[in-house]
Amino acid sequence: MGRLGHRLRFAGKKLLRMVLLLFGVSAVTFALMAASPLDPLQTNVGQAALGSMSPEQIAQLEAYWGMDVPPLERYLSWLIGALHGDFGTSLLYRQPVLTVIGQRLRSSLWLMLTAWILSGVLGLALGITAGACRDRWPDKLIRGYCFTISSTPAFWLALLLLMIFSVWLGWLPIGLSIPIGMDAASVTLLDRLRHAILPALTLSITGVANIALHTREKTIDVMESDYALFARARGERPLAIAVRHGLWNVALPAITLQFASISEIVGGSVLVEQVFSYPGLGQAAVTAGLGSDLPLLLGITVVTAALVFAGNLAADLLYGAVDPKIRRGAARS
Amino acid sequence: MPPILEIRDLSIHFVQYERGFRRRRLPVIRDLSLTIQPGQVVAVVGASGSGKSLLAHGILDLLPYNGQMEGSILYQGEPLSPRRAEQLRGDEIVLIPQGVTYLDPLMKVGDQIRRGRKDPDSRARCTAALQRYGVGPEVEALYPFELSGGMARRVLIASAVVDRPKLIITDEPTPGLDAKAAGRILGHLRELAEEGAGVLLVTHDLELALTIAHRVTVFYAGETIEEAAAQDFSSSAGLRHPFTRALWRAMPQHGFHPLSGAQPYPGTVDTGCPFAGQCSRCRPDCVQTQRIPLRPWRGGAVRCLFPEEEASS
Ligand SMILES: Nc1ncnc2c1ncn2[C@@H]1O[C@H](COP(=O)(O)OP(=O)(O)O)[C@@H](O)[C@H]1O
Numbered sequence A: 001m002g003r004l005g006h007r008l009r010f011a012g013k014k015l016l017r018m019v020l021l022l023f024g025v026s027a028v029t030f031a032l033m034a035a036s037p038l039d040p041l042q043t044n045v046g047q048a049a050l051g052s053m054s055p056e057q058i059a060q061l062e063a064y065w066g067m068d069v070p071p072l073e074r075y076l077s078w079l080i081g082a083l084h085g086d087f088g089t090s091l092l093y094r095q096p097v098l099t100v101i102g103q104r105l106r107s108s109l110w111l112m113l114t115a116w117i118l119s120g121v122l123g124l125a126l127g128i129t130a131g132a133c134r135d136r137w138p139d140k141l142i143r144g145y146c147f148t149i150s151s152t153p154a155f156w157l158a159l160l161l162l163m164i165f166s167v168w169l170g171w172l173p174i175g176l177s178i179p180i181g182m183d184a185a186s187v188t189l190l191d192r193l194r195h196a197i198l199p200a201l202t203l204s205i206t207g208v209a210n211i212a213l214h215t216r217e218k219t220i221d222v223m224e225s226d227y228a229l230f231a232r233a234r235g236e237r238p239l240a241i242a243v244r245h246g247l248w249n250v251a252l253p254a255i256t257l258q259f260a261s262i263s264e265i266v267g268g269s270v271l272v273e274q275v276f277s278y279p280g281l282g283q284a285a286v287t288a289g290l291g292s293d294l295p296l297l298l299g300i301t302v303v304t305a306a307l308v309f310a311g312n313l314a315a316d317l318l319y320g321a322v323d324p325k326i327r328r329g330a331a332r333s
Numbered sequence B: 001m002p003p004i005l006e007i008r009d010l011s012i013h014f015v016q017y018e019r020g021f022r023r024r025r026l027p028v029i030r031d032l033s034l035t036i037q038p039g040q041v042v043a044v045v046g047a048s049g050s051g052k053s054l055l056a057h058g059i060l061d062l063l064p065y066n067g068q069m070e071g072s073i074l075y076q077g078e079p080l081s082p083r084r085a086e087q088l089r090g091d092e093i094v095l096i097p098q099g100v101t102y103l104d105p106l107m108k109v110g111d112q113i114r115r116g117r118k119d120p121d122s123r124a125r126c127t128a129a130l131q132r133y134g135v136g137p138e139v140e141a142l143y144p145f146e147l148s149g150g151m152a153r154r155v156l157i158a159s160a161v162v163d164r165p166k167l168i169i170t171d172e173p174t175p176g177l178d179a180k181a182a183g184r185i186l187g188h189l190r191e192l193a194e195e196g197a198g199v200l201l202v203t204h205d206l207e208l209a210l211t212i213a214h215r216v217t218v219f220y221a222g223e224t225i226e227e228a229a230a231q232d233f234s235s236s237a238g239l240r241h242p243f244t245r246a247l248w249r250a251m252p253q254h255g256f257h258p259l260s261g262a263q264p265y266p267g268t269v270d271t272g273c274p275f276a277g278q279c280s281r282c283r284p285d286c287v288q289t290q291r292i293p294l295r296p297w298r299g300g301a302v303r304c305l306f307p308e309e310e311a312s313s
């Protein structure tokens, strides 16, 4: 079996798993929504308005919200559409689901990408520093920070930041992704950045703790490893060891961790966007969930699940590039 | 000419925190002394877990983070301070470690042996060192996981002789090898001694140690209990401590009589002889005496109140 064959089989397996995963995620989401006690008409139209409507109008509305079709049939028709690339139309936004997701994802992506990179880079740097200075003050400081942050709910941190930077200091805007009342064309990059800072900061601050603590453990393992000892016995200096042996060996678990953190960032963004009224994907998910906008919710779960899955796939591929056992093993098997 | 290495009353212990609060000293090696002359192979023989690797690492000032060391180490007659150890490591004093886990799994073998140097001279010396042990240059491009057991051993030895070391510390050089390969590796070590280096051979295998060692130090429960010349082992009568005689009788060619019982964990015996529990000649004094000293005896040394006389068995 050649190297290419091995790669293809690897990719094939992953792809199959992804299809199964997306299928499962959408089915669970649908089941949860079907079991939801929320009545779409009551929540979206309102008790008073419903009372003044004729039965025909109500029947029309029920048809619009898909209440007249049995759940299984509804799911199957969604699934068939989705398989053809048609994710339906959002009931609340009255636009194709993919268009809504596209818009929302664009503003969320800023946020998540910044938080992802920031927490990854900072987490790695803090973790390595703490591990290398084990039990001395930099380590104690960093660990103290991480434990405090890990036990702080993200939304609470968001409120705190909002209070300090937006309310008291007035340095940053309170919410939304662009200034209120400004037309989209005249919004500058700076405006967007200023609005994204606080949400991104919240997400990063919470993300850093986890990555830093894990990286610290791994750094300690590496510094105490047999091969670090032998490198010192060969006369290599501590700094050289940290760079020559430490970085690569910490990089392996860090890659996995970093890509696994995508799911945490996506999850965290739902809460944080809510607090900052940031019109991103997370906020849309909450809106869709509470408003019984089934096509939109299904679309969002499928897209985010695919995002997380793509992250794991990227981790696997990168891992293979760094770890000679996989790289060479694959080449020979 | 001063000895290459002289260790006096070396003790190593760990500091551990019990339930996060109470500090506890965990002794591993107590009052170890040994001397290595240039051209000499000195073996340290002890059971698994008796602190042999720690001794090897301690000499190079490479104890684990919670390990501490007392006593004196002289290298060529001068104290081997941590600073000096750091300067000499890898050049004059080298370690041949216990196994392939001592190689970085993510770095090619050649890069590790060359310690990151890339100049033609370093490359040539690396290739020559490997070649000396029958390892071809293609191995330099392999990763540690691609080496067989015997190949890894030879690579580890080669890594020690890229420069001309004066003191070679080797930790269990033979496990996992068949008798022929083990014999070859020991032959290489003997050869390095014949070229003038001092060799400290750390092993649990007395029989193998005796094939190349000039002198043997025996460990029991973290203490040196006997120091003897290799030829003292030619008969049981030449040995001084009951434990050493028991080891001798346990060797295959001497009847394979195993010693019953187990060594106490280092530091668990506070007063008296640590071997008391397994000794057939134990007397009340042996248990009551506070601390039994290591004392010179018939050209070697022994830690026993009633050392074996030449004639007894
Ligand atoms: N960092 C550490 N903290 C506490 N105990 C340790 C540590 N490292 C090793 N030890 C203990 O020291 C003893 C000696 O270990 P080692 O030198 O590896 O033995 P050997 O090489 O003779 O088999 C072992 O019992 C081990 O459990």
Ligand SMILES: [Mg+2]
Pocket: B052, B053, B054, B098, B171, B172
């Ligand atoms: Mg050992």
